[in-house]
Amino acid sequence: xxxxxxxxxxxxxxxxxxxxxxxxxxxxxxxxxxxxxxxxxxxxxxxxxxxxxxxxxxxxxxxxxxxxxxxxxxxxxxxxxxxxxxxxxxxxxxxxxxxxxxxxxxxxxxxxxx
Amino acid sequence: xxxxxxxxxxxxxxxxxxxxxxxxxxxxxxxxxxxxxxxxxxxxxxxxxxxxxxxxxxxxxxxxxxxxxxxxxxxxxxxxxxxxxxxxxxxxxxxxxxxxxxxxxxxxxx
Numbered sequence: 193x194x195x196x197x198x199x200x201x202x203x204x205x206x207x208x209x210x211x212x213x214x215x216x217x218x219x220x221x222x223x224x225x226x227x228x229x230x231x232x233x234x235x236x237x238x239x240x241x242x243x244x245x246x247x248x249x250x251x252x253x254x255x256x257x258x259x260x261x262x263x264x265x266x267x268x269x270x271x272x273x274x275x276x277x278x279x280x281x282x283x284x285x286x287x288x289x290x291x292x293x294x295x296x297x298x299x300x301x302x303x304x305x306x
Numbered sequence: 307x308x309x310x311x312x313x314x315x316x317x318x319x320x321x322x323x324x325x326x327x328x329x330x331x332x333x334x335x336x337x338x339x340x341x342x343x344x345x346x347x348x349x350x351x352x353x354x355x356x357x358x359x360x361x362x363x364x365x366x367x368x369x370x371x372x373x374x375x376x377x378x379x380x381x382x383x384x385x386x387x388x389x390x391x392x393x394x395x396x397x398x399x400x401x402x403x404x405x406x407x408x409x410x411x412x413x414x415x416x
Contacts, residue, residue, distance in 0.1 A: 201346070228405075233409075233410075234409055234410075235310075235396055235398075235407035235408050235409045235410055236349075236396070236398075236405075236407045237407070238404065238405065282348060282349070291337055291354055291356045291362070292337050292400045292402070293339070293351060293354060293364070294405060295351075296341075296348040296349040296350075297348050298346055298347055298348040299346075299348050
């Protein structure tokens with residue numbers, strides 16, 4: 193069965209510093225991987241996805257993610273954090289059972305201090 | 307563009323009461339989903355639908371029923387609410403894998 197793991201419940205970063213939010217995955221076959229962000233009292237918003245091709249995927253709001261097949265990781269990164277990046281971030285993988293179902297990780301709360 | 311609209315946004319139920327959550331999308335998406343979000347557990351799939359008139363169970367379907375009589379609407383029903391169903395419920399729709407989420411329904415069962 194497909195699954196994703198986010199090992200950190202919370203990540204704290206100073207504004208202007210680089211940030212990384214970690215995600216590892218377990219899939220059978222080729223992985224379809226996603227990152228979503230959730231701001232308070234809002235639904236989830238799509239950030240980026242990896243299906244195939246370049247291992248470095250660029251997404252919304254200056255975020256990017258690095259796909260590493262040997263380490264089965266898909267870490268989210270940003271070179272310079274903003275206070276407005278503070279939110280809940282979810283890594284996700286498409287389920288192999290069809291219907292485009294997505295399986296979500298448990299989420300990582302990112303807190304950017306001024 | 308409305309996208310995915312969920313109603314109601316908030317609701318408090320007493321144990322044993324029933325209610326229906328409505329999800330409506332105006333993007334002509336084939337696939338629709340209901341998830342629940344609980345602290346530390348991410349989003350878990352309750353039920354989903356691959357088209358009008360079809361529904362299927364997800365990861366945590368017990369205690370819920372769904373219907374998709376029209377392509378644009380996906381209803382989630384709780385026949386007899388329990389405190390364990392206190393959660394935030396999200397609806398999503400998809401075509402070719404791109405998900406659009408509603409803003410959620412916060413349900414409290416007392």
